[in-house]
Amino acid sequence: MARVVLKDLTKRYAGGNLAVDRLNLEVADGEFVCLVGPSGCGKTTALRMIAGLEDISSGQVSIGDKVVNMLPPRDRDIALVFQSYALYPHMSVYDNMAFGLKLRKTPKADIERSVREAARILDLERFLDRKPGQLSGGQRQRVALGRAIVREPAVFLMDEPLSNLDAKLRVQTRAEIARLHQRLQATMIYVTHDQVEAMTMADRIAVISNGVLQQVGTPKQLYEEPCNRFVAGFIGSPSMNFVELKVQREGVMRLVCEGTQVVLDDAMAAQLRHLGLEAATVGVRPEHLRVGEPEGPGLRVSATVDVVEFLGNDALIHAASEGRDVVAIVGADTRLAVGDTVILSAAPRHVYLFEPQSEMSLGAR
Amino acid sequence: MSVAEAAGLAIPVRRRRLSIHFRPSRLVLNVVLVLVAIFWLVPTISLTVISFRPEGLFGISGWWTVLTAPSQLTIQNYETLLSTGFATGGILDSLVTTAAITVPATILVTVLSSLAAYSLVFGRWRGRTAVFLVIVALLVVPVQVALIPVAQLYDAFGNLTGLKLFGSLPGVIIFHVAFGLPFGVFLMRNFYTGIPKDLLEAGRIDGAGEWTLFRRVVMPLGLPAAASLAIFQFIWVWNDLLVGLVFLGGNPHHTLTIFLFSQTRTLAANYWVISTGAMISIVVPLAIFFSFQRYFVRGVLAGAVK
Numbered sequence: 001m002a003r004v005v006l007k008d009l010t011k012r013y014a015g016g017n018l019a020v021d022r023l024n025l026e027v028a029d030g031e032f033v034c035l036v037g038p039s040g041c042g043k044t045t046a047l048r049m050i051a052g053l054e055d056i057s058s059g060q061v062s063i064g065d066k067v068v069n070m071l072p073p074r075d076r077d078i079a080l081v082f083q084s085y086a087l088y089p090h091m092s093v094y095d096n097m098a099f100g101l102k103l104r105k106t107p108k109a110d111i112e113r114s115v116r117e118a119a120r121i122l123d124l125e126r127f128l129d130r131k132p133g134q135l136s137g138g139q140r141q142r143v144a145l146g147r148a149i150v151r152e153p154a155v156f157l158m159d160e161p162l163s164n165l166d167a168k169l170r171v172q173t174r175a176e177i178a179r180l181h182q183r184l185q186a187t188m189i190y191v192t193h194d195q196v197e198a199m200t201m202a203d204r205i206a207v208i209s210n211g212v213l214q215q216v217g218t219p220k221q222l223y224e225e226p227c228n229r230f231v232a233g234f235i236g237s238p239s240m241n242f243v244e245l246k247v248q249r250e251g252v253m254r255l256v257c258e259g260t261q262v263v264l265d266d267a268m269a270a271q272l273r274h275l276g277l278e279a280a281t282v283g284v285r286p287e288h289l290r291v292g293e294p295e296g297p298g299l300r301v302s303a304t305v306d307v308v309e310f311l312g313n314d315a316l317i318h319a320a321s322e323g324r325d326v327v328a329i330v331g332a333d334t335r336l337a338v339g340d341t342v343i344l345s346a347a348p349r350h351v352y353l354f355e356p357q358s359e360m361s362l363g364a365r
Numbered sequence: 366m367s368v369a370e371a372a373g374l375a376i377p378v379r380r381r382r383l384s385i386h387f388r389p390s391r392l393v394l395n396v397v398l399v400l401v402a403i404f405w406l407v408p409t410i411s412l413t414v415i416s417f418r419p420e421g422l423f424g425i426s427g428w429w430t431v432l433t434a435p436s437q438l439t440i441q442n443y444e445t446l447l448s449t450g451f452a453t454g455g456i457l458d459s460l461v462t463t464a465a466i467t468v469p470a471t472i473l474v475t476v477l478s479s480l481a482a483y484s485l486v487f488g489r490w491r492g493r494t495a496v497f498l499v500i501v502a503l504l505v506v507p508v509q510v511a512l513i514p515v516a517q518l519y520d521a522f523g524n525l526t527g528l529k530l531f532g533s534l535p536g537v538i539i540f541h542v543a544f545g546l547p548f549g550v551f552l553m554r555n556f557y558t559g560i561p562k563d564l565l566e567a568g569r570i571d572g573a574g575e576w577t578l579f580r581r582v583v584m585p586l587g588l589p590a591a592a593s594l595a596i597f598q599f600i601w602v603w604n605d606l607l608v609g610l611v612f613l614g615g616n617p618h619h620t621l622t623i624f625l626f627s628q629t630r631t632l633a634a635n636y637w638v639i640s641t642g643a644m645i646s647i648v649v650p651l652a653i654f655f656s657f658q659r660y661f662v663r664g665v666l667a668g669a670v671k
Binding site: 051053073074079080084086088090099100103104147 | 568
């Protein structure tokens with residue numbers, strides 16, 4: 001087991017395209033870190049640089065206490081689970097898992113023991129003689145995991161391992177990977193575009209956009225204290241509502257636009273005054289919106305209901321406020337119907353303010 | 366196994382269906398197919414029959430008379446032809462010579478093409494596409510264009526090093542390999558491009574070097590293509606007359622095709638030797654074809670990705 005340190009890791013493609021831009025990240029020994037971001041943001045490229053499958057343009061990758069920039073993949077003591085599984089189609093499940101050990105000249109008895117153990121953990125014992133072509137998607141995925149496990153690498157790298165599974169299997173395998181991590185206590189770096197996967201599994205999440213690291217933190221930190229508008233919008237489902245508001249200083253300081261107003265509490269007002277801003281982007285999560293007038297300061301939106309999605313436990317309201325979409329989660333017992341006018345409100349502690357130009361969080365809530 | 370089982374299961378089902386729903390179009394189709402098959406087989410059948418008829422009957426009656434008088438069949442031709450044993454210039458000697466040329470030429474082309482294709486597809490060097498295009502362009506160079514220049518080269522090489530290529534088996538083998546490679550590289554490269562790169566990356570992470578990747582991952586997956594290439598190359602070299610004729614000049618050991626060819630020249634109507642010899646020369650390619658065809662498996666890549 002080992003920690004992984006990325007120092008100013010950069011990937012520049014021929015033609016000057018920056019896929020990863022000075023990525024700095026420390027993954028502690030035994031930690032489960034998710035790299036998450038929209039597709040094409042550079043997260044997979046970063047992972048492939050750690051694995052040694054992609055040349056590093058500049059910067060440094062250390063695994064354990066060793067800089068591994070110049071080491072080929074096989075000398076980095078890592079295992080990679082591919083999005084496509086990449087199983088050897090001409091080998092049995094057993095041989096797929098044993099291949100890496102055979103190449104490392106592990107004694108036969110040890111190989112047998114490791115493979116059987118991995119197969120037991122992953123419930124693959126019945127399939128050891130089958131070829132990958134005879135397995136279902138979920139089983140193939142488990143073989144790919146097994147191939148990584150038997151090697152007992154210092155670091156597990158996973159590249160969207162669940163994206164080819166159907167929804168039910170994905171939830172199942174997600175739990176399986178989480179259990180695996182607890183059991184092995186191994187360092188894991190997991191790439192995904194699905195923030196739900198990241199939130200549910202990771203110790204810490206690194207959000208990447210356009211090759212640039214936006215924020216690193218525990219799922220709770222990212223959810224509660226997003227550092228900028230991108231992270232605020234990316235983490236959480238359904239995603240945060242945003243609206244641009246102007247500062248109004250008459251009477252109680254407030255932010256307004258047609259249909260929406262935020263009565264600022266003292267801390268927020270002081271912050272805005274300090275920065276001398278005339279406008280701000282306001283964000284509020286759907287789950288923090290309530291039906292009804294605000295009690296005291298806070299956000300108030302009046303909107304017309306467009307769609308009501310009943311989800312069982314609660315309901316999702318899509319509403320329009322002066323041409324802007326607002327999404328709110330309300331109780332399943334809601335009487336709201338399409339066409340109704342509704343007042344939605346949120347307490348000041350649930351209102352996020354962002355600087356309109358830089359989109360950085362103003363930090364006061 | 367599974368293919369045979371599947372076929373064995375499928376045929377009775379289809380037959381039953383045919384007997385229940387009689388479809389004239391099916392019947393017409395089958396008749397046409399049988400006719401085409403007979404049409405294609407006639408030359409082979411006639412050659413087979415001629416080789417089993419007494420020498421004297423050739424000019425008297427047609428081979429089809431065997432249908433009414435099967436008693437005329439005899440293995441006498443084979444006995445006479447094979448009685449000379451491995452004497453230089455005889456049919457068995459020619460068979461050995463042809464095999465000594467064909468087997469190395471086939472193995473070399475298959476192995477070298479696979480290696481070249483591996484580098485062209487999975488290597489990381491500049492100009493791979495350009496090199497491949499040049500190789501494809503070489504496909505259109507006809508053999509006869511190269512005969513004289515290569516003969517001259519062989520001569521010069523012989524004078525320089527003392528190694529005689531002209532008139533020797535290695536000379537013929539090298540020529541066949543050189544002319545088999547463009548097609549071989551073309552075929553293998555196109556097949557290898559279908560192998561997901563993820564598989565090789567997985568192999569690299571598992572600890573495989575390039576050689577191991579080639580031997581343990583890419584080559585097993587490329588077997589169907591390698592088998593078809595080997596069959597093509599084998600049959601092409603086995604049936605070659607021109608290259609052997611030019612480059613074996615002066616060598617007392619002939620290839621089979623030269624042996625058969627010489628029968629038409631020296632003894633104007635030596636048809637019994639030609640038909641019997643041709644039958645003997647067919648046996649080996651047929652055996653090769655049937656022993657390699659089991660590698661034509663569809664879906665070798667099933668289950669690799671997704």
